[in-house]
Amino acid sequence: MVSHRERFTEIVSVLGKYGFGHIYNTHVKPENKDQNPKNLRLAFEELGPSFIKIGQILSTRNDILPPEYISELQKLQDNTSPLSYDVIEELVQLHLKQPIDHLFSTFNKTPLASASIAQIHQATMPDGRSVIVKVQRPNIENELIRDLNIFIRVIEHIPNIFLGIMVNPVEILNEIKNQTLQEIDFENEAKNAKRFMMYNNNRSVIQAPHPIDELTTQYVMVQEFVDGIRINQKEQLLKADYDLNDIAEKLVYSFLFQVFKDGFYHADPHPGNLLINDGKIYFIDFGLMGKLSPLNKKILIDTLKAITFKDVDEIAKLLLQVCKQHKPIDQVAFYHDIQYLFNKYLTKGFAGLEVSAIFQDVLRFGHQYGLTFPSEFILLEKTIVIIQGVIQNLSPDLDFMAVFQSFLLTGNVIDWKELISPEHLLRSSSRQARTLANIPQKLEKTLDHINNDRLKVTIGFNNIERRMTEVNRMINRAISSLILAALIVSSTFIITTARTPSVESLGIAFFIVASIIGLILLISILRSSWRP
Template sequence: MPSSGERLREIVRVLAKYGFGHIYNTRVRSRKKEQDPKKLRQAFEELGPGFIKIGQILSTRRDILPLEYITELSKLQDEAPSFPFEEAKAIFVKEFGQKIEDVFERIDEKPLASASVSQVHRGKLYTGEEVILKVQRPDMETTLLQDIELFIRIVDRAPNIFKDFLVSPKEAFEEIRQTSKRELDFRNEANAILRFSELNKEVACVDVPKVFLSFNSKRVIVEEYIEGYKILDIESLNEAGYIREDIGEKLLLAFLSQVFKDGFFHGDPHPGNLIIKEGKIYFIDFGIMGQLSSENREHLNQLLKSIVMKDLDQLMNTLLKIGVQKKRIDRARFYEDLNYLVETYLTASFSSIQFGTLIADVLDVTRKHSISMPSEYTVLVRALTMLEGLITDLAPNLNVVQVAKGYLSESDNFKLFEPISSEKLLLNSVKFAKSMIELPLQVSKLFENLNNGRTKIKLDLVNMDDKWTGLNKMVNRVVFALIVSALIMSSALIIFATERTGTSLLGIIFFLGAGFLGLWLIISIIRSERL
C-alpha cells in the first residue's frame, strides 16, 4: 500500500487530470463547469475502490450535493476486480483460527460478486446449509479511511472552492468517515439482520437470510444462501404463478411499516437485494440501513401532514426545527420556494405523485437555503426513490399513492388529524372567548395611538447589509469611472494647449494613468462576473 504522501500526490495528479487541479493550485480552473460532475465521477473511478465507495456514499447525500452531482455519482458501479481466493482464505484463518477447508464442505473459488469493499463466495457447510461467504478486501479499511482522510485535507486546504458544490464540506466528509467505519465492520451487518428479523417476525411476506454468528467477525460474515427469483425477473415470476401487483403492494406496505412503525428500514432496496422465494420477499445485504428516531418520525409525520393540508407555516417551522441553519435565513424567500413546491405537486394528479421525489425536492429547497438536514432523511429519500422506481418496473399498473394512502390512513403511527379531547376543546374555547372580549379594547387602543402619533411601523429589510455593500461598490465604480473620464479630458486639454510648444509630458502621464485605471476598472468588473 502506498504511503500517505505518495497517495496524496496520486490523488492530486488524477484530480488535475480531470480538471480539478485548481483545488491544489496545480492548474487554472476550466470554465466548462457543467462538465465537473462527469469529470469528478471519472476521477473517482480512476482512483480505485476507496474513492468509488466515497462517491457512492456522496451520491446518497442530496442534502450536501447538487442534483447534477448526485445523478452522475449514482452511475458509479459497485464492481471491482476480484482479489485472489488465497487472500480470502488467509483472512478467514486470521479471523477465526480455522482453515476454510475445515468449515466448508464446498466453496467456490470464483466469487459470485466482487464489489468495492468485499467479495462474495458461495459454499456449503459441513452441517449441510448452503451459504455465502462475504470477505472484506485486504487492507480495505486502511485504504478507504486513508483516502477519506487525505480528501478531508484537500477540502480543508480549499474550502471556498468546494463550497461551489458542497455544503459544509469538511463536516460532510467527517460524517462519511464515521459511516464508512460502521459499514466496514461486518458485525454491524449481522446485528442489523437480527434486529430486522425480530422487528418483522409478524410480517408473513418478509424474511431475511439466517446469519451464522460463529463465523461473523469485523471482516467476515457467513449467511444463508437464498436461491429464488430476482424481483425483476418478470418472466420467471409469471411462470411461477406470482402476481406482480401483489408483490409490489406487499413490498411497499412492508417498507412503510419499517419506516413509520419500526423506524428501522433497509437503506438499499435495489433489485439485486430483493429475492422472491416460497411466497416471501427476502431482503439481503444489510450494509446500509436507515434509522428514524421517534422524534424524527414525528417530524416526518408533520412534514407530510403540512404538505397535504397546504399549511406552509407549519411546513417551514418544522423544517427549521429539524435542520441546522448555516447562515441567516431569508424567511420570505424560503416561504416562496416552499409555496411554489407545494403548489406544483398539489396541482398535479394525486395518483402521479412520488413521495420519494417529493421529500427529495423538499430537501433540495432546504439545501438551497443552507439548512442542513439530518442524514437519516437522506437515506430515507434514497431508499424510497429506489423502491418507487422498482415497483414501477415490477407492476406498472399498481397505484402506489393509493396503497400508501390506505396504509397511512389506517396506521396508528401516522395521524393526519390529532385527536381533540373535550378538555382541550373547552380550554381553546375559553381562550377564544377571552380574545374576542378583549378585541374591542385592542382596536380602541390602536386608533388612539394612531390619533396621537404614537404608532410605529417596523420594517425588516432582509440581507440589507449585502445589498448596501453592493450599492457601495456600484457607486464607487461610477465615481472611479468619472475620475478616469476627467483625467482623459484634462490630459486632452493640456496636450491641446501645449500643441504649439511641443508634446506635454504631463498630458501623456495623465493619458497613461487614465488608461491604466480604466483597464483596472474593466478587469475588476469582469472578475466580479457582473458585466
C-alpha cells in the same frame, strides 16, 4: 506503502491539476482551470479505487451536489477484479481461526458476487445447511478510511476547494466515513439482521436470512442461504404463479411499517437484495440500515399532518426546524417557494404523484437556500426512490401514493381521533376565543400609545444592502443628470452669445462632451432596466 504525507500531497496535486484548489497551490499547473463535473470525475478516477468509491457515494447525494455533478459522478465504475480462491481461503482461516475444510463440507470456489468491499461464496455446513460466506477484501478499511481522512484534511486546509459546488463538504465526508465504517463491519451487519428479524417477527410475509454468530467476525460473515427468485425477475415469478401486484403492495406496506412503526428500515432495497421464496419477501444484505430517531419520526409525522391539512406555514416551520442553515434566508422568497411546491404537487391529491420528483425538487429547493437535510432524511429519500423504482418495474399500475394514503388512514400512524376529539376541538376553540377576547384590549392599548406619542413602528427590509445600493445608484444618476443638464444649457448659452470664434468653439466642445456623457448615462440606465 505510501505515507499519509505523500498521499496528502498526491491528492492536492491531482485535484489542483484538474482545477480544484489550484489558486491556493501555485506550484501545481492545472491542465484545465475550470472546475467542472467532468474534471472532478477524472480527478477521482486518477486518485484510484478509494476515490471512485467516494465519488459513487457522492453521486447518490443529490441534496449536496448540483445535478450535473451527480450525473457525471454516476459514470464512475468499479474495475475491481475477483479475489482468487487462495486469497479467500487464507482470509477465512485468518479470521475464523480454522481451515475452510474444517468449517464447511463444501465450498464453491467460484464467487456468487464480487464487489469493491466484499466477495461472496456459497458453502455447505457439516450439518447440511446451505450458507453464504461473505469475505471482506483485505486493506479495505485501511485504504478507504485513510483516504477519506486525508481528503477531509485537504478540504480543511483548502476550505474553498469546492466553493459553490458542495455545501459543507467536511461534514458530508464525515457522514460518508461513519456510514462506510458501519457497512464494512460484518458483526454490525449481523446485529442489524437480527434486529430486523425481531421487528418483523409478527409480519409473516417478511423474512431475512439468519446469521450464524459463531462464524461471524468483523471481516467474515456466514449466514443462511436463501434460494429465491429476485423481485425483478417477472417472468420467473409469473411461472411460479405469483401475483406481481400483490407482491408490490406487500413490499410497500412492509416498507411503511419499517419506517413509521419501527424507525428501523432496510436502506438498500434494490432488486438484488429482495428475493421471493415460498410466498415471502426475503430482505438480504443488512450493511446499510436506516434509522429514524423518535424526534425525527415525530417531525416526519407532523409534516404528514401539515400536508394533510394543507398547512403551508407549518411545513415551512418544520423544514427550518429539521435542516441546518448555512446562510441567511430571504423569508418572503422562502415561503413563496414552499407555496409553489405545495401547489405543484399537493393541491390535486395524492393520486399519480411521483415521489422521486417531489424529493428531487425539495432537495434542490434546500440547496438553493443553503439548507442541509439530516442524513437520516437523505437516506430515507434515497430508499423511497429505490422502492418506487422496484414497484414500478414489478407492477406499473400500482399507485404507490394510494397505498401510502391507505396506510396513513388505517395504520394508526396519525392519531385521527386525537385531531377530532372533543378535547382537541375544545382546546382549539379555547385558543381562538382567548385571541378574540384580547383584541379589544390590544386595540385600546395601541390607541393609547398613539394618543400619548409612545407608538414605535419597526419596519424590516429584506436584502437591505442590495436595496440601499440601488437607491444610491438612483441618487447618483439623478445628480449626474442635473449636472449634465446644466452643462448642456451652459454650452448652448455660450454658443449663442459668443462674440469670438474661440469662445464659440469652447461652447461646442462642452456641448459635444455633455452629449457623449448623456449618451453613456442613457445606455447605462437602459441596460440596468433590462437586467432581471
